[in-house]
Amino acid sequence: MREGVALCLKDLLIEWRSRDRVVSTLLFALLVVLVFHFALPGGATARTQENAPGLLWVAYILAALFGLGRAFSLELDNDAIAGLALAPVERGWIFLGKAAANLVILALAQAVTALAFALVFELDVFAVAGRLAGLVLLGSLGLCAIGTFFSAVAVRTRFREVMLPLLMLPLLVPVLSGAVRATTSLFETGSVPFDAVQLLIVTDAIYLIGSFLLFDFVVDE
Amino acid sequence: MIRASGILLALFFAATTWLVATAPTDSMQGAIQKILYVHVPCAFAAYAGFIVTGVSGALYLWRRDERFDWWALAGAEVGVVFCTLNIASGPIWARGTWGHWWAWDPRLTVTLILWFIYLAYLMLRSFTEGSERTARFAAVYGILALAAIPLNYYAIDLFGGAAMHPENLERDSLGAGMRLPFAASVLTGLIALWHLVTVRQDIARRHAEVPEITG
Amino acid sequence: MVCQSLSKRFGRAVALDALELVVEPGEGVALLGPNGAGKSTLLRLIAGLARPSAGHLAVDGTPAHQREARARVGYIGHATLLYGELTARENLVFAGKLHGVPDPGARADELLAEEELAPVAGDRVQSLSRGMSQRLAIARGLIHDPPLVLLDEPFSGLDRAAARRLTDRLQRLRAGGRTVVLVTHELSRAAELSTASLVLSRGRVVHTGRSEDAAGMEHAYLAAVEGRA
Numbered sequence A: 001m002r003e004g005v006a007l008c009l010k011d012l013l014i015e016w017r018s019r020d021r022v023v024s025t026l027l028f029a030l031l032v033v034l035v036f037h038f039a040l041p042g043g044a045t046a047r048t049q050e051n052a053p054g055l056l057w058v059a060y061i062l063a064a065l066f067g068l069g070r071a072f073s074l075e076l077d078n079d080a081i082a083g084l085a086l087a088p089v090e091r092g093w094i095f096l097g098k099a100a101a102n103l104v105i106l107a108l109a110q111a112v113t114a115l116a117f118a119l120v121f122e123l124d125v126f127a128v129a130g131r132l133a134g135l136v137l138l139g140s141l142g143l144c145a146i147g148t149f150f151s152a153v154a155v156r157t158r159f160r161e162v163m164l165p166l167l168m169l170p171l172l173v174p175v176l177s178g179a180v181r182a183t184t185s186l187f188e189t190g191s192v193p194f195d196a197v198q199l200l201i202v203t204d205a206i207y208l209i210g211s212f213l214l215f216d217f218v219v220d221e
Numbered sequence B: 001m002i003r004a005s006g007i008l009l010a011l012f013f014a015a016t017t018w019l020v021a022t023a024p025t026d027s028m029q030g031a032i033q034k035i036l037y038v039h040v041p042c043a044f045a046a047y048a049g050f051i052v053t054g055v056s057g058a059l060y061l062w063r064r065d066e067r068f069d070w071w072a073l074a075g076a077e078v079g080v081v082f083c084t085l086n087i088a089s090g091p092i093w094a095r096g097t098w099g100h101w102w103a104w105d106p107r108l109t110v111t112l113i114l115w116f117i118y119l120a121y122l123m124l125r126s127f128t129e130g131s132e133r134t135a136r137f138a139a140v141y142g143i144l145a146l147a148a149i150p151l152n153y154y155a156i157d158l159f160g161g162a163a164m165h166p167e168n169l170e171r172d173s174l175g176a177g178m179r180l181p182f183a184a185s186v187l188t189g190l191i192a193l194w195h196l197v198t199v200r201q202d203i204a205r206r207h208a209e210v211p212e213i214t215g
Numbered sequence C: 001m002v003c004q005s006l007s008k009r010f011g012r013a014v015a016l017d018a019l020e021l022v023v024e025p026g027e028g029v030a031l032l033g034p035n036g037a038g039k040s041t042l043l044r045l046i047a048g049l050a051r052p053s054a055g056h057l058a059v060d061g062t063p064a065h066q067r068e069a070r071a072r073v074g075y076i077g078h079a080t081l082l083y084g085e086l087t088a089r090e091n092l093v094f095a096g097k098l099h100g101v102p103d104p105g106a107r108a109d110e111l112l113a114e115e116e117l118a119p120v121a122g123d124r125v126q127s128l129s130r131g132m133s134q135r136l137a138i139a140r141g142l143i144h145d146p147p148l149v150l151l152d153e154p155f156s157g158l159d160r161a162a163a164r165r166l167t168d169r170l171q172r173l174r175a176g177g178r179t180v181v182l183v184t185h186e187l188s189r190a191a192e193l194s195t196a197s198l199v200l201s202r203g204r205v206v207h208t209g210r211s212e213d214a215a216g217m218e219h220a221y222l223a224a225v226e227g228r229a
Helices: A002-018 A020-039 A044-069 A078-088 A091-121 A128-154 A161-189 A192-217 B002-024 B031-063 B066-097 B106-125 B132-161 B177-212 C039-047 C088-098 C105-113 C130-141 C162-177 C187-193 C214-225
Strands: C002-010 C013-022 C028-032 C054-059 C075-076 C147-151 C179-183 C196-201 C202-208
Touching: A002 A020, A002 A091, A002 B177, A002 C088, A020 A044, A044 A091, A044 A128, A044 A161, A078 A091, A078 A192, A078 C088, A091 A128, A091 A192, A128 A161, A128 A192, A128 B132, A161 A192, A161 B106, A161 B132, A192 B132, B002 B031, B031 B066, B031 B106, B031 B132, B031 B177, B031 C162, B066 B132, B066 B177, B106 B132, B132 C002, B177 C130, C002 C039, C002 C196, C013 C039, C013 C054, C013 C202, C028 C039, C028 C187, C028 C214, C039 C054, C039 C075, C039 C147, C039 C179, C075 C130, C088 C105, C088 C130, C105 C130, C130 C162, C162 C179, C162 C187, C179 C187, C187 C214, C196 C214, C202 C214
Parallel strands: C028 C179, C028 C196, C075 C147, C147 C179
Antiparallel strands: C002 C013, C002 C054, C196 C202
16 A cells, blocks of 8 residues: 555655646636636526536536546556556556546536536535545545546547547436435535435446456456 | 358347347337347447456456467457447447437447457558567457446446436346347347357468468 | 575456566576566566465565565665655655664664765755665665665666776675575677576566676576577
């Protein structure tokens, strides 16, 4: 497990040096919010506020697709991924280390996006900030698990930018579904329905464990 | 080459056609209800096809035997056809009975997602280079996607649209005299899947062997 | 290290064809042969980067693709396996952590000194010259002090001074009891660094000989290259 932590920290260190993924993912997410503003003319009406949680998660998914694509491309330079494969560790830890780093990078973009949403749709995020953060984390675990895993697969196919969304999106339906339901309920009533949280936990567990166990086959040749 | 599965399919198909033709017409829905005998078996076949794909992929990863990959590919290519037929026949039936082309009811939606999963699987196979890597990546995706299908069902069932599907099996809404043709058609669908997958798998096998003969 | 009936196929292409090979601890073995003979593939299989399609491959009795075997092997391939944005020292420390080295920082400093890279330890790898990157790649491969060292054409692109330095380095490794398996096109290097030389062609070992028998090796090598083997 130490190696997974080392990998996560290494990724974050590289990211800190160049900051390109955080910045570009964040910019992209903000652009998406801007697009939503123009796609729903009339600003913050009652109707758009109803849909805001859904749109927030659409923004998060798009940001993840955008940002995760690069997760493994930095490992292709100098065949660094072979360096990871040589390590005498269970390869699932490589996956977890990468996924954790991706989660941190995504979280930064997500936090700012939530603020942007609060502004555009006049939502009171501060009242539910803690629980919203928890919910976003829960949803993002599934998002990053599947995203990191398929990013490693897609990076070795011919049209990686196209493959990643194709592979990810059908499998993200449970995450999206649970997360949107929970977020909507959170903004409307301040409480989160248990069945949504349960769905997210089960989905995250299945995706994380499945990816951990199968990652060896992705790295192998 | 005449296969046992082919003969069985021919027999079942003939029997089912006769049963469906002579089955009573639904009093409320009219003749269009008979599309049920195509729509539902296709659904069964579509899901069975993906189970073949997912399980064969897992076996491939375990045994590293190329033959399992042929079964996985066959399952996907045949399954996607049944899935498409299912999704295409759904709206035809829906329009005839409920009045509109589409409804986001759980079963239809999950099958639609299955369709996307099938397509993603086939695209992954076609965009990956190297047959060993293709088999590996496809197997891995097949396993995760197979695990995701019940999750999808659970998720959509919890939060999805109105349940408009007739609960044929549970609530006994099949009228008298319809149960036999229904059962026969489902069996025919599964036999059709089995037969076509076997044929497709055989084609894959021959395709793999040809270069060795000529090369 | 033992290969028994080792085969590797990539789709229809056969890279290794029922290869048999035994390397004793402390030996130095050179692998020669034309491009496409399967030398790099063999090294990658021993390193645990790929799995055999058929046959067995074990390092000290453990199958090569298992973790315990990977801990005993150091692999230095064509690519440097380094991260451009990290410094030389950071790359080594990270590799050390990946391989479970107890004090990665100290070990990194030790290797940097040995490879005469201490002055550039704090420089990012993307700013290093090619020769320096290659030396760093070797340090990276040896970070966990493995008993079996695999090198895939380490001399390509090196000038004479650098090649000399590398030869000395590898001779020191052998003197220290390490087993070295080296893929090279240069017969003279093979003679200096190994006791046994094997010529591979089309995935099989077609000739085994003593490295000092330069004439014999050259003959076999040319035969393989010209396709006569």
